[in-house]
Amino acid sequence: xxxxxxxTNIHESVHDQWMTWMQEKHIKDxxxxxxxxxxxxxxxxxxxxxxxxxYSIQYTTDNKETLQRYYDEDAPRLREEALALFxxxxxxxxxxxxxxxxx
Numbered sequence: 001x002x003x004x005x006x007x008t009n010i011h012e013s014v015h016d017q018w019m020t021w022m023q024e025k026h027i028k029d030x031x032x033x034x035x036x037x038x039x040x041x042x043x044x045x046x047x048x049x050x051x052x053x054x055y056s057i058q059y060t061t062d063n064k065e066t067l068q069r070y071y072d073e074d075a076p077r078l079r080e081e082a083l084a085l086f087x088x089x090x091x092x093x094x095x096x097x098x099x100x101x102x103x
Contacts, residue, residue: 002067003097004036004059007044009052011089018086027057029078035070036061052091067096 010018027039036059044054061067082090 001099002061002064003099004061004067004070005095005097006057006059006092007054007095008057008090008092009048009050009054010086011052014086014089015053018090021085022055022057026078026082030059030074033070033074035066035074050091058097064096 022041027041030036031039039057039059041055041057044056046054048054061070082092
């Protein structure tokens with residue numbers, strides 16, 4: 001299993017708007033691509049020097065090929081929407097994780 005992790009720091013001035021958009025639209029739009037089997041959103045429990053609040057959204061998929069299809073077919077459109085709505089009030093970085101075992 002591959003976990004596509006998007007870590008986002010969101011500025012306080014747009015936090016509530018971003019949270020509503022994430023939970024009511026964006027995560028659903030990502031799942032609607034059919035390339036992920038589930039998603040979870042977690043809050044990062046550290047104080048950032050730059051301020052804001054940091055979250056991690058973790059999408060699961062079966063393999064790297066499916067994730068690559070997401071990058072090629074869907075990611076540009078979905079990223080553009082976030083940039084248009086939140087611009088420099090949002091800082092995101094992405095990591096790919098491979099599940100080794102669960103205990």
